[in-house]
Amino acid sequence: xxxIDQPTEMTATEGAIVQINCTYQTSGFNxxxxxxxxxxxxxxxxxxxxxxxxxxKGRFSSFLSRSKGYSYLLLKELQMKDSASYLCAVRDSNYQxxxxxxxxxxxxx
Amino acid sequence: GAVVSQHPSWVICKSGTSVKIECxxxxxxxxxxxxxxxxxxxxxxxxATSNEGSKATYEQGVxxxxxxxxxxxxxxxxxxxxxxHPEDSSFYICSASQTGISGANVLTFGAxxxxxxx
Numbered sequence: 001x002x003x004i005d006q007p008t009e010m011t012a013t014e015g016a017i018v019q020i021n022c023t024y025q026t027s028g029f030n031x032x033x034x035x036x037x038x039x040x041x042x043x044x045x046x047x048x049x050x051x052x053x054x055x056x057k058g059r060f061s062s063f064l065s066r067s068k069g070y071s072y073l074l075l076k077e078l079q080m081k082d083s084a085s086y087l088c089a090v091r092d093s094n095y096q097x098x099x100x101x102x103x104x105x106x107x108x109x
Numbered sequence: 110g111a112v113v114s115q116h117p118s119w120v121i122c123k124s125g126t127s128v129k130i131e132c133x134x135x136x137x138x139x140x141x142x143x144x145x146x147x148x149x150x151x152x153x154x155x156x157a158t159s160n161e162g163s164k165a166t167y168e169q170g171v172x173x174x175x176x177x178x179x180x181x182x183x184x185x186x187x188x189x190x191x192x193x194h195p196e197d198s199s200f201y202i203c204s205a206s207q208t209g210i211s212g213a214n215v216l217t218f219g220a221x222x223x224x225x226x227x
Contacts (some may be wrong), residue, residue: 028210033215042115042118042152042202087152101152 002026005045005099006088011106020073020086020103028093034062034073035087037102043087046073077107083107110136110208115219122193123227130188130222132203139181141206141214144176147200156201159186193226200224 005023012018024032031050035043049055049064049071061074073086085102092098112135132142142203157178158166162213165178175197177189190197200223204216 039221040200040221042204042221043216044218045215048215095214097155099152099154104150
């Protein structure tokens with residue numbers, strides 16, 4: 001079956017750095033997405049990786065290793081507003097999006 | 110950027126009534142829209158893929174007669190929860206796909222509709 005694994009919850013301190021991991025087993029691979037979802041709101045797009053390596057976008061970076069079925073989202077200079085759930089999603093060979101359950105990130109002052 | 114408008118943002122209804130949720134792409138044409146359901150602290154569950162001018166494609170386990178989807182134009186898709194029951198209470202989110210700068214088909218989500226069935 002297809003599976004996306006990410007930690008259920010993480011806690012970090014304001015101003016610090018946090019890395020949220022995502023591992024996947026899917027039938028084929030056509031890209032990996034990270035979305036941010038604040039409580040009670042819809043997800044918003046953060047990043048897209050289809051080739052191995054690091055994609056940097058401001059305070060957020062996303063890394064992909066296709067051979068390892070692994071990605072991480074790196075958040076730097078954490079702010080209180082970064083408290084949210086972070087969803088990892090993989091597009092499989094049929095171009096279907098497989099969603100992880102999300103990682104709830106709690107930022108403490 | 111792409112904007113998807115979803116309405117209503119929340120609705121409370123009595124058991125047995127029907128509720129319609131609208132999803133509009135405001136500044137782009139969406140030949141395909143997706144409807145998701147999300148339970149608290151759980152991931153997004155794809156319910157159906159809405160195709161403009163044709164019948165929606167439902168995921169396994171989703172009752173098409175229960176969740177009626179109409180995609181009559183390139184900017185509007187509707188989801189109607191028929192004869193709603195308390196177990197239908199959930200957060201429903203629509204999304205539309207658009208090609209982003211990176212070349213990927215990025216999903217833009219509506220704000221979601223929280224349905225509570227009494």
